Amino acid sequence: MAKEITSRNENYSQWYNDIVVKAGLADHSAVRGCMVIKPYGFSIWEKIQRQLDDMFKATGHQNAYFPLFIPKSFFSKEASHVEGFAKECAIVTHYRLKNDPNGKGVIVDPEAQLEEELIVRPTSETIIWNTYRSWIQSYRDLPILLNQWANVVRWEMRTRLFLRTAEFLWQEGHTAHATKEEAIEETIKMVNVYAEFAQNWLGIPVIVGTKSESERFAGAVETYCIEALMQDGKALQAGTSHFLGQNFAKAFDVKFASKEGNLDYVWATSWGVSTRLMGALVMAHSDDNGLVLPPKLAPIQVVIVPIFRNEEELSAISAKANDIKSKLEQFGITVQFDDRDNLKPGFKFAEYEMKGYPVRIAIGPKDLEKGTVEVARRDLLTKEFVAQEGIEIYIQKLLQTIQNDIFNKALNFREANTTSVETYEEFKVKIENRGGFILAHWDGTPETEAKIKEETKATIRCIPLEGNKEPGKCMVTGKPSAQRVLFARAY
């Protein structure tokens, strides 16, 4: 089985693709730009879903579901929104097929044309706000704090597994509020939920900030985001939270009566993360041996591989392995015992490394004699012998250590690849040579931003909320700048 993975340093795209495919996460499908998420990949996604869902519930949200199809007219109601999404939508024009009278197969029945086309949702603001109109009359109906787990379709020109597929899975939160302050508070609360999840669960350090005007979500007043740095020095937007002002309420005529008896438009937010997080996970931690999963997201945290010469040995080792397995499981650790007898241990080692299992335990005849096991860490590729006695405590601690170490390694990488520059010349050199995050002053104008993008392919990833807020002078124009902003080339 030829399973070698392309080196990370030679062809980053190929390396990424190899890992996604060979670790069994996903594959290209027969449908243009779409992917098949395989069981192993999906079980990781389910862990992401479950944890995020818990965090949404803990912040007072509920789940709901809205239609896949959106009448075309809904899109015309918010001008900047349609401009942002119109280019890349799948459109349903007919509702029936019929047998081709001229030959084999089926054709679209021209008789069955829809009066109004339906758009396959690229995002659900429009249909949800059209619904909210009938739900909201009074301030007593607010806030509405909903989340939807769904698939959406954006007809992208070029696709990459998880990072950009024509169809993708995500969650989208859509909230309605009586006041501007409350909506802004919600927007910030949710971007912080994303940041916490990225760091504590995915093990990916992120910069929280706001988008510049040109990078802002179509229809938003302000977009907050989390930005992560990948191992090739490119940035990945991992989640966004939008303050939508009253734009959608005005577009869909959603008003409420306030306590004082005034009629006012409702304030809105929306926020989302997608299966792109899976891509972030791969690009942030993997190495040339394959995927590296943080223990909190690994579907199986520990695999036990027996080493044996014959059936007697296997049965003796199995007894011990099952004993250890149940001890670990009592500590809430997920364990798999791989007793397949047609594969050699070395093959299994390589396979579990490829799939990113955080810890591997090998048990052989020597271990039975000495009362030990061999424990291998996926993240560092180190091995050591550990006493069987108290193994469950050892492994429990080890999993926590690995979770922390993976995050710290990514954090160190980001620190090492984040630089502050003063001049545009310096900026150009940095972006070309090592990429990474670059902190620089910017005069706040779209023109300067566009010039930088045009000349260097770098964009403003965000205006960081935290960190050094010293004012300075724009590296391009020399005009005053309130604070440094974060630049990078991005996915």
Place this chain on the structure above:
RNA sequence: CGGGGUGUAGCGCAGCCCGGUUAGCGCAUCUGGUUUGGGACCAGAGGGUCGCAGGUUCGAAUCCUGCCACCCCGACCA
């Protein structure tokens, strides 16, 4: 949508330029045996409308035309 490339067994490929036995190879699969502390070995077996549709020809994986799909590089984007 522009530039480049590829479609041959489950996967990876050779064959095509220069048409000619029954279309090959590696991995995987199945059977039997020997193995098993880092990707095993030997022997045997199964598996193909050569992307699709036309055309040229006695004869097409190979030449011609059209179409389709996918990949890579740009532009666009979560």
